[in-house]
């Protein structure tokens with residue numbers, strides 16, 4: 001169209017027919033211009049529409065982007081808040097569990113538990129530390145844990161090296177001497193564990209200490225209690241077994257003698273009556289001895305019997321025991337007291353010693369022929385006092401002598417002789433309490449000698465103690 005317009009404009013006006021050529025040329029040009037204008041308008045409208053469309057797209061894109069950004073911001077805020085709350089909740093749970101743990105730890109008495117800083121300063125601890133070391137909380141918190149160490153260990157650098165080793169391997173265990181507040185020493189078993197944060201940095205140590213001496217003592221105590229329980233229970237079962245056997249004979253003798261006594265009403269039967277009354281008395285005596293043995297043993301095993309030494313005139317005590325035996329014997333035994341060495345009072349529990357001598361002397365009479373001699377030697381030496389009981393009886397087979405002091409033990413040559421097998425075990429326990437000892441020498445069918453040795457300590461104390469100690 002521009003070309004047509006240019007042609008019209010380049011064509012001279014005369015060239016047009018009838019003189020109207022100029023007008024029609026203008027008209028033509030105008031038409032062309034008008035159509036060009038229309039076209040331009042049309043193109044303008046199209047461009048405007050395209051522009052508007054692209055604006056709309058841009059706006060939409062921006063809006064979408066905005067919504068997306070806002071959404072993202074909202075989501076991340078929610079996430080941050082959620083994480084924050086979760087962390088707070090975790091921290092609360094952790095704090096509660098730490099409090100519960102601290103509370104539980106604070107109740108532990110047998111172990112000293114200390115939290116140390118990375119340099120070994122005491123931050124906190126439980127009451128077990130005070131129990132073991134004697135130091136109070138305020139004595140130690142804020143101080144270095146080496147206060148529990150001996151000077152030698154400090155010089156050797158033991159505290160620092162313990163922390164280093166724990167840091168290297170995570171845990172370090174050792175046993176050594178530690179010092180209490182009062183200066184006394186004890187053996188401690190110690191375990192160090194290291195605490196680190198999430199970056200692996202050491203944040204402190206936990207030190208757990210156990211007083212090994214006390215622990216061993218407690219174990220020994222509970223073992224002793226257990227063994228006492230066992231002994232008591234063995235003794236009770238032994239008693240049931242023995243009672244069913246040993247009670248039967250005296251009880252049936254007593255029963256038969258009382259039955260016979262009922263029949264011996266005749267005045268001329270006084271001798272028979274006397275014989276049966278004696279049998280009843282002897283058997284009641286046997287039952288009484290048996291019960292006494294059990295009671296003594298139970299009292300010993302329960303720890304009720306105590307050694308209560310006092311200055312004692314030994315010859316006088318032995319004389320009394322010998323006389324009592326002689327007046328009570330129904331078998332015509334002779335009891336003789338022989339004194340050797342220079343007599344002096346000694347520190348001994350007279351009551352326990354009397355029981356021991358009664359036991360040994362009545363055994364000597366029981367296991368030896370009627371009317372034979374039982375000798376009691378009392379020998380004072382420089383540092384000891386010995387008492388020997390010698391009989392001329394049945395003796396004890398050599399292979400059985402080692403069992404004599406065991407409960408319920410009776411040698412095989414005692415068949416037909418009543419007894420419980422408890423007397424010598426009681427004697428042995430009395431002597432253990434008194435710090436003394438007993439030994440036996442015996443030859444079957446010749447006789448036996450039981451030798452009691454009283455501790456030299458008693459004699460020394462007796463010599464140096466003023467008389468007021470009585």
Ligand code: ADP
Nearest residue numbers: 363364367395410411419420421422423424448
């Ligand atoms: P029991 O005399 O009641 O049997 P003991 O404990 O006193 O119990 O004595 C244990 C055992 O030791 C006796 O059964 C006996 O075998 C032996 N025995 C003790 N003393 C003597 C003694 N003087 N002579 C021979 N045997 C003895």
